[in-house]
């Protein structure tokens with residue numbers, strides 16, 4: 001499977017390999033490091049989960065009531081990061097059902113971002129002037145409990161068929177204003193390398209397409225998927241940006257370090273889109289540690305998303321002030337590279353709206369009264 005170490009130095013040594021729980025102690029490394037094995041052995045039932053962690057009543061009840069609506073699926077690798085004794089472990093909160101999911105609030109929306117509304121053809125959301133979101137599958141190696149696209153992710157009846165793929169490519173081809181394609185899903189890395197290469201080669205053949213991004217959580221949940229041959233395939237289609245989704249420093253392991261190194265050494269630029277989640281990462285110290293680890297792996301923090309108004313994820317939503325507080329605690333206090341944009345993806349399809357702590361105190365004509373991160377006051381005067 002071409003899973004070799006590509007960068008070996010003392011930074012890599014600061015990332016620990018995922019521990020191997022008892023039930024997989026005897027699994028040969030060649031299986032454990034093989035993404036097909038990881039994919040086949042995904043945990044989909046409480047019986048198997050119980051062999052890895054001490055399942056609590058809330059998780060058991062929530063699973064019984066939720067799994068028909070939104071499957072549970074957890075790779076052995078991701079499960080190995082769980083704390084077996086703590087149901088509030090950030091890895092468990094993201095992947096094991098909780099009763100909070102069963103709670104649908106009146107303000108919750110099925111399609112909070114209006115992605116279906118802005119669909120000129122099924123599978124393409126065209127909201128911004130020069131770029132589109134292109135759905136290529138509805139499968140993911142791990143089903144995130146906070147997924148904003150629960151309405152279709154993990155539902156096999158909604159998976160993108162070849163006809164839909166061709167219609168989407170035809171739409172992109174005929175719209176010359178599109179220069180940036182976000183290849184999304186589900187997780188596009190659930191497609192075979194051949195299918196992905198077909199998509200990339202079709203897009204690269206279009207003169208108006210400048211860049212594309214692959215939005216994938218495989219780096220976090222199935223880093224074994226990033227094989228040398230996959231990274232080499234991508235390098236034929238540069239510039240390729242990979243947008244991933246780390247939410248907690250515990251997810252930064254030697255396996256993820258190696259997976260990012262494969263992509264970065266193959267010339268890909270890797271960005272992170274974190275979702276602000278109550279109980280997981282609603283704490284400036286955790287986000288700072290995460291972003292420092294990401295930079296050591298060559299991943300640039302790009303967005304922090306306020307948790308969407310999707311159905312069944314209200315237990316993850318934090319006050320908006322929490323996001324502002326996190327930015328306030330990053331800007332100036334640490335590298336600007338570690339400070340992402342905090343955005344709310346506006347309900348109803350308004351797009352991403354950035355929020356910043358208030359650094360402008362007042363404006364008097366040409367005088368701008370500002371404060372810095374230490375709350376010291378300054379005046380900038382225009383000529």
Ligand SMILES: *Cc1c(COP(=O)(O)O)cnc(C)c1O
Nearest residue numbers: 125126127128131132133182352
């Ligand atoms: C997020 C998003 C994009 C990409 O937005 P950027 O701000 O360029 O990263 C494009 N289309 C849709 C529909 C999106 O939701």
Ligand code: SF4
Nearest residue numbers: 140143144147186217
């Ligand atoms: S990987 Fe993305 S699309 Fe898949 S379940 Fe997680 S958040 Fe949803």
